[in-house]
Amino acid sequence: MDMVVQGRRPSARYAGMPTWYAASANPAPQRPVLQGAHHATVCVIGAGFTGLSVALELAERGVDVIVLESERVGWGASGRNGGQLINGYSRGLDVLEARHGPDVARELGKVALEGADIIRQRVAKYGIACDLVDGGLGVALTAKQMRGLEEEAKVWAAHGHGDVQVLDRAALRAHVRSDRYVGGILDPLRGHFHPLNYLLGEAAAFEALGGRLFEYSRVLTIDDSGPQPRVTTAQGVVTAQTLVVCGNAYLGKTQPKLFGQIMPVSSQVVTTEPLGDLAAQLLPSNACVEDANYILDYFRRTADGRLLYGGGIVYGGQDPASVEAKIRPGLVKTFPQLQDVKLDFAWSGTFAMTLSRMPQIGRLSPSIYYSHGDSGHGVTTTQLLGRLLAEAIGGQHARFDVFADLPHPPFPGGQRFRAPLSTLGSLWYTLRDRLGV
Structure with a gap:
């Protein structure tokens, strides 16, 4: 049975964000702060577009997922952007063909419209009130x-x-x-929509499927020296079989290798x-x-x-x-x-x-995945990449590898x-x- 996550009324400014989106956000609970020791099959860092996309995709497949957010759901660029569904990438498919050849361009073209489709499907499935x-x-x-x-x-x-x-x-x-x-x-x-309300609807759907979401739980350290990644916040610890890092521009320096690529x-x-x-x-x-x-x-x-x-x-x-x-x-x-x-x-x-203006997804180790750098086209691309991350975690790497194999040149200087x-x-x-x- 499809769940319904709906209802709309003006609310107080959300999480201190001075935005129209925050002022017109749907009612949403403040999630708990992570405290104590927890375990999950997958831990996702970041409750923005990418993090909630992969978390909801996994929860729909019955996977036990914890999401850690340093502020509140949608606090970063995901809840502040122009709210436009723009298909494709920050570089045209013709440019990508010139760079990477016709085979890569063809594979990128096959999925270029999928992100917007995912948004429309989830809005309909979960009854998300987001002015689409x-x-x-x-x-x-x-x-x-x-x-x-x-x-x-x-x-x-x-x-x-x-x-x-x-x-x-x-x-x-x-x-x-x-x-x-x-x-x-x-x-x-x-198309266009209210991005923060879409995220709040995704978060509610994720929790209704058994997902656990913690706010004001900034990740301080990531330890992958043991058999499973271990994530530490100020008041808690999460151990998971798989970790997905979706901090994007707000990643900070917990992963210097990733921060240096964007x-x-x-x-x-x-x-x-x-x-x-x-x-x-x-x-x-x-x-x-x-x-x-x-x-x-x-x-x-x-x-x-x-x-x-x-x-x-x-x-x-x-x-x-x-x-x-x-x-x-x-x-x-x-x-x-x-x-x-x-x-x-x-x-x-x-x-x-990113320097290439293409999103970057990949693996830091067999148990740590990442996605970032959508370069201004994140509204739809993040939905697609969340699905590809979920596929890869489930053992299906073909579509994930199309993006993971793209070169990631560093910024000059x-x-x-x-x-x-x-x-x-x-x-x-x-x-x-x-x-x-």
């Missing part, structure tokens, strides 16, 4: 970007997704009432005051939108009639002095009529980026210089975007 809406747009500011989007539609068609529509400027206005864009593509398999990057988001009928006038079809710039802007309507607008990144993960000052100029360029709109919420979230060098590179690509070359 189908449909999303990629939009172009220049003729060069438009050619890139047209090519993207062709690449998707070559991989079996032929429903991506190319829109000229006039057709795009049925979806986005802005004069900034020369055209775009409409993908019906994209760079924390912060992204900024604002939400306006409720706009009434104006929200539907600006985005008539309620599709979500991201532009084609190297450092892109993204936006959508919320269920309570606001505009959620994000963009702007800071390499290294630091928060800007003012989120509003960083985001408002782009918002006003897109919708000049919002020049004087009040912004009710403004926040940052930190995600993990190491941890000290990776952020400034990446910033210099982004300035070059930003200039090219502005010049349309």
Whole structure:
């Protein structure tokens, strides 16, 4: 029998997060802090998208799982992002074919739509109230970007997704009432939702299946010298047959090898005051939108009639002095009529980026798995990777190995210089975007 995890009412800010998501979160219990000694078949570190995806996948298979979260469910980037379901990866399948060959690209293409499918299946199966809406747009500011989007539609068609529509400027206005864009593509398999409420629904489903979830239980040490991995927090210990590390940008230095493979990057988001009928006038079809710039802007309507607008990144993960000052100029360029709109919420979230811009999954030892570095495309990719991790733990490695075998080049300059060098590179690509070359 399918369980129902639903119900929606405004709640107090969740876990001290100054976000619209936290302010509109579904009711959720505060889970206990890990205390004493525990044992599980699998222990998962991190209750974000990846951690809860693999935990729920395993719980559905009858596996005994413990999840340890350093703050609260969805406290990191998983509960702070733009809430857009963007299919694929941070690099197009054509780019991946050029890098890794047609066989790898074909295998990556086979699973590129699966993450969004998992979200839709779980929302339906568990009755998760998370404002899920189908449909999303990629939009172009220049003729060069438009050619890139047209090519993207062709690449998707070559991989079996032929429903991506190319829109000229006039057709795009049925979806986005802005004069900034020369055209775009409409993908019906994209979409948007309330990511924190989705995570809370996953957590409730996991617990209903017998899973154990502990909050405010930061992992201090991982010891794999014995027959089974041993994880220690301030007040407790978990011993498990298998450990899955899903800390991503919030991993810290408990695993230096993993931390050195990624760079924390912060992204900024604002939400306006409720706009009434104006929200539907600006985005008539309620599709979500991201532009084609190297450092892109993204936006959508919320269920309570606001505009959620994000963009702007800071390499290294630091928060800007003012989120509003960083985001408002782009918002006003897109919708000049919002020049004087009040912004009710403004926040940052930190995600993990890899040099290849591809997620990294693998094994540190026969009993320790990891997944991180979704590079800004984590909403759907994490759902897929959670399933692949569960498959590998259960002995099915074929799909897992497609990702695990991808090369993981280090950042030039190491941890000290990776952020400034990446910033210099982004300035070059930003200039090219502005010049349309």
